[in-house]
Amino acid sequence: MKSLSISVLLLFFFHYSVAQTNPNSVQSGMPVEMLFPGGKSKALLLSYDDGRTEDRQLVKLMNKYKVIGTFHLNSNKLGTKDYLTKEEIKELYAGHEVSVHSFNHPNLTTLSKPDIVYEVIEDRKELERLVNYPVRGMAYPFGNNNQVVLDAIHGLGIEYARTVDDTYNFKIPENFLMWHPTVHQFAKAHWEPNQPEKDAKELAHFYQIITDFLQTKELAVLDIWGHSWEMGNNPAYWEETEKFIKMVANNPSIHYTTQIDLVDYINAFRNLKFSVDKKMVYNPSALPLYFNFNGKTYSVLGGKTLILSKE
C-alpha cells in the first residue's frame, strides 16, 4: 500500500514536470511587465491647477531642470485678475500639457448634468483653440466628483481626470477617470497658516515619499499635484519647490512625461497583441513600447511584430 502511494506520487511528479517543461505552456503563462519609454521603471507626473500668474515662475523653474508638467486651466478665467492671459498660454506651456479644469471652476457635484457637460466641453473647446491640439485630460475643480459627474464626462473625450485624494503610493490607477495622485506638493505643509510643527512633519513626509520613489525597484509613478499660487510671492516656498524639483530631475531611471502622454503609452501597451504561446507580439500603435518578459527587456516598435523567442 505504501509503495503504491509512492509510485502514484512519483507519477504525479513526472507528469507535473513534463507539463512544466513544455515551452509553449511555460511561456504562455508568464507575465508581461510594462516598462515606461526607454525601458525605464519610473515615471514622474507633475500637475498644477488653475492657471494663475505664478505659473510663469513655475514653468520657468521646470524648464530650467527639464521636468515636464500638466497644467489644468479654467479658460473662462484666463485674462481676469491674477490669471494668465489667453495669448500667452500656447507659448508658456510649450512642451507641457494643457488640460481641462472646467470653464469656470465650479464644484461640479452641485451642478446638473447639462451644466457639467457645458463646463467641461466649453473649457475643452476654448483650450483647444488656444493651444491648437486636442485637449483630452482633466482635473476636477476642488477634486470634487461623484457618479453624476463621472456619468456626465463619459463621452466628452476626457481620457483621464485627476482628483486630489492622495494615495501616498506609486501605483497606476485602475480607473483613469478617478486618477488619484501620489501626494500634494509639500504634502499638507503650509496648507494652514501658523503651524510650524505640522509643516515640518508634513515636509518630512513629502521628502520621504520622494526618497522611497527614487529607491524603489518596482514599476512606479510619482504623481505630485499642486498650485503655483500656493508659493505666491514667498521666496522660501519657491526655494523649497526648486529643491524638490532638483531631487527628481535629470535622473536616467525616470521617464519625464505629461499625464496624457503616459495615458497614451499605457493604453498602447495594453493594446499589444501577443500570440497564444507568447512567442510573438504585434504593436499596432505608433509608439515604441517596452516590457519585461521571461527575464529579458524587450522593445517593440510601432507597427511591428517582434519575435520573443526562437525556441
Ligand SMILES: [Zn+2]
Ligand atoms: Zn482648481
